[in-house]
Amino acid sequence: MLDKAPNTKFVELLDSFSKTLETGDIDAAVGFFQDDCYWRDLVAFTWNIKTLEGRDAIRDMLASQLAATKPGKFSVSYMEDPKEQDGILQGWFLFETNVARCRGHIRARNGRIYTLTTIMDELIGFEEPSGVRRPNGHPDPEPSGRTPKTWTEKRAEEDATLGYTEQPYVVIIGGGQGALALGARLRQLNVPTVIVEKNPKAGDSWRVRYKSLCLHDPVWYDHMPYIPFPPNWPVYSPKDKLGDWLEMYAKVMELNFWGSTLCKSAKFDEKTRLWNVVVEREGKEIVLKPHHLVFATGQASRAIVPKFPGHDVFKGEQQHSSQHPGPDAYVGKKTVVIGSNTSAHDITGALAELGGDVTMVQRSPTMVVNIDSLHEHATGINYSERAVAEGIDVIKADYRGDTMPYGLMGADHKPIYDKIRKLDADFYTRLQGAGFVLDWGDDETGLHMKYMRRGSGYYIDIGASQLLIDGKIKHKYGQVERLDETGVVLSDGTHLDADLVVYATGFGSMNGWVADIVDQETADKVGKVWGLGSGTTNDPGPWEGEPRNMWKPTQQEALWFQGGNLAQSRRHSLLLALQLKARLEGIPTPVYGLQPSYHKR
Numbered sequence: 001m002l003d004k005a006p007n008t009k010f011v012e013l014l015d016s017f018s019k020t021l022e023t024g025d026i027d028a029a030v031g032f033f034q035d036d037c038y039w040r041d042l043v044a045f046t047w048n049i050k051t052l053e054g055r056d057a058i059r060d061m062l063a064s065q066l067a068a069t070k071p072g073k074f075s076v077s078y079m080e081d082p083k084e085q086d087g088i089l090q091g092w093f094l095f096e097t098n099v100a101r102c103r104g105h106i107r108a109r110n111g112r113i114y115t116l117t118t119i120m121d122e123l124i125g126f127e128e129p130s131g132v133r134r135p136n137g138h139p140d141p142e143p144s145g146r147t148p149k150t151w152t153e154k155r156a157e158e159d160a161t162l163g164y165t166e167q168p169y170v171v172i173i174g175g176g177q178g179a180l181a182l183g184a185r186l187r188q189l190n191v192p193t194v195i196v197e198k199n200p201k202a203g204d205s206w207r208v209r210y211k212s213l214c215l216h217d218p219v220w221y222d223h224m225p226y227i228p229f230p231p232n233w234p235v236y237s238p239k240d241k242l243g244d245w246l247e248m249y250a251k252v253m254e255l256n257f258w259g260s261t262l263c264k265s266a267k268f269d270e271k272t273r274l275w276n277v278v279v280e281r282e283g284k285e286i287v288l289k290p291h292h293l294v295f296a297t298g299q300a301s302r303a304i305v306p307k308f309p310g311h312d313v314f315k316g317e318q319q320h321s322s323q324h325p326g327p328d329a330y331v332g333k334k335t336v337v338i339g340s341n342t343s344a345h346d347i348t349g350a351l352a353e354l355g356g357d358v359t360m361v362q363r364s365p366t367m368v369v370n371i372d373s374l375h376e377h378a379t380g381i382n383y384s385e386r387a388v389a390e391g392i393d394v395i396k397a398d399y400r401g402d403t404m405p406y407g408l409m410g411a412d413h414k415p416i417y418d419k420i421r422k423l424d425a426d427f428y429t430r431l432q433g434a435g436f437v438l439d440w441g442d443d444e445t446g447l448h449m450k451y452m453r454r455g456s457g458y459y460i461d462i463g464a465s466q467l468l469i470d471g472k473i474k475h476k477y478g479q480v481e482r483l484d485e486t487g488v489v490l491s492d493g494t495h496l497d498a499d500l501v502v503y504a505t506g507f508g509s510m511n512g513w514v515a516d517i518v519d520q521e522t523a524d525k526v527g528k529v530w531g532l533g534s535g536t537t538n539d540p541g542p543w544e545g546e547p548r549n550m551w552k553p554t555q556q557e558a559l560w561f562q563g564g565n566l567a568q569s570r571r572h573s574l575l576l577a578l579q580l581k582a583r584l585e586g587i588p589t590p591v592y593g594l595q596p597s598y599h600k601r
Helices: 008-021 026-030 054-068 151-161 175-189 240-252 342-353 369-377 387-390 394-402 404-424 424-435 447-454 466-471 509-519 520-528 566-586
Strands: 033-042 049-053 074-076 083-085 086-096 102-110 112-121 172-173 195-196 263-268 274-281 284-288 292-295 317-320 333-339 357-362 367-370 457-459 472-475 482-483 489-490 495-497 500-503 560-561
Touching: 008 026, 008 074, 008 086, 008 102, 008 457, 008 466, 026 054, 026 509, 049 054, 049 404, 102 394, 112 566, 151 357, 151 466, 172 274, 175 195, 175 240, 175 566, 240 292, 274 292, 292 566, 333 489, 342 457, 342 466, 367 369, 367 404, 367 424, 369 404, 369 457, 394 566, 404 424, 404 447, 424 466, 447 457, 447 472, 457 466, 457 495, 466 472, 509 520
Parallel strands: 033 112, 172 195, 172 292, 292 560, 317 500, 333 357, 333 500, 357 472, 367 457
Antiparallel strands: 033 049, 074 086, 083 086, 086 102, 102 112, 263 274, 274 284, 482 489, 489 495
């Protein structure tokens, strides 16, 4: 076998392995895996987002799910040719279950599977109306012979009835990119959906942020489903430009977007298996009764505002970073920003660039990586103009990302950040010389693992670090002891005069919104949202191996969470939409490995 071409080796491995699944021979199937192995399943087998680690876990999943899944019609996919490098054979394949078309990816060493990924792509018989299935566009004939309704008339009728005389199957709370991406997927799958947003227009959740805000992820990473950004779009989107794009997106994708609508309460009715969702729209209370409720309120939306001693005696202004409008009104004032992650850098940087007197209080080590270095050595490998030139479009890039289990991701990323740290050594020396305390994660695995574990603790440098090095942003490392009438007192006795204190202190778990809108009991039943259970800082164990409660079933029936950055919103919106569509159509969805709730907040 060693002298065979990668394609031949992969075909033989897939043929042998797939036969064990098709015949239901679980022991033989498990025998194809190494001892240290991973099977990452995205809905196809588990109706969950679940990674099985080790042979015993794989055996247990197959014993539960294989007979019901009935996988078959396996074939090699030439999305990318099978290849072999450094002893790792890998390739893509296609297959079907009894209800869905799927694809998968294998990495193998010495003829044994090291990682397996299985991904649901579409439900058989409920495919999206795209490509050869796209709608005609002409008005459908009316059986009575009356003049057929135009598209505009149909949209007006839907707007007047959905949520009033007809109930949506899904209600999404929140109107940011996560909600819009999921709403667009559900629209294409013909799942009646209403999006409830407190701001007037789609995109307002970006427009209301501080005026200097730009995305730190590049445009190739940030496309929304179905409508990619045009080729002249900026690499890093300004927040108001992105807001306009999202407003356009909601209109063009024909989403039922209820702006200026406040969700006041929600309760799951155990008898009817429906939600009772009370919203206030146009001055009136409306009760929606969906089968499923999705919280798309944003991972970074529930502000954490610490109550330091003396906060009530400070005579200046206090804001959370999410409330900060920008630097213009504060240039002639003394500002203290508590925190040292992205918002803290953006806010202090904007003030310093206008000559403001601003101090950053860093309370814990922070990872910093230059935006160009990150793009060159990490993000840009799959999401960049050079990746596009190599034939890696956003869909292929997303699939590539699906294949790496989180249990291996840290080790895969560490060499990237070791390289960046070495190449940018002079920059880091100068930053530390300014007193800034750096880290690279508890295990030095870098930014993405920090993001997935805790959603904080880093800054992608777009210029504020040089302002720190130059002393234009003042810096103090330490803990806040209290506020007094005129400023902030640190634990070492340092007094920082302030007219404005900005709390760049981050955001809490999304299940806090469940506590506010549903009740604390349900929020506790669901448990913490986000994090992998890595046991690292701010990500308590036990190990889950997938983001907690995101895009998958939770301990509360018919309650879901959608969100993340634009890339995650795009990719995972399809997986969540397929789960909801299957339930609408009465397709059995036996969930395997429902996540326990270990942490209430």
